[in-house]
Amino acid sequence: MEKVNVWSSKLPDAEFTHNSRIHSVHQQTPYSLLYGYDPSPYPEVRLTSAPSVDERLERLASCRDNAVLAHKAVQEVMKCRSKGSYVPFKEGDRVWLDSGNLCVQGQSPKVTPRRFGPFEIE
Secondary structure (H helix, E strand, C coil), X not given: CCCCCCHHHHHHXXXXXXXXXXXXXXXXXXXXXXXXXXXXXXXXXXXXXXXXXXXXXXHHHHHHHHHHHHHHHHHHHHHHHCXXXXXXXXXXXXXXXXXXXCXXXXXXXXXXXXXXXXXXCC
């Protein structure tokens, strides 16, 4: 009997592992940013009541604000590290997309254009 490929059964474990890793920029896990707490890999029995909705929403907003601030701080560091002058894009600018980061269906990579565009930033 042929062995069945069971990689899809491992996806929940991979997702849990990925969402439980601490991000280097904001020092929080993606799960805690979305839900306000980190899940336990093992089932727990809790006898305490759940926190109030207002407290949880405040905690979530605070976590997200801290993450945005951390990303902005890292963005400033990256601006300083970049060679040449950094000019951010603004609405109305026209840009080209590198095809190396796009998945174009039905075309061989050898005949796919290197860039697509120009596209206007909205």
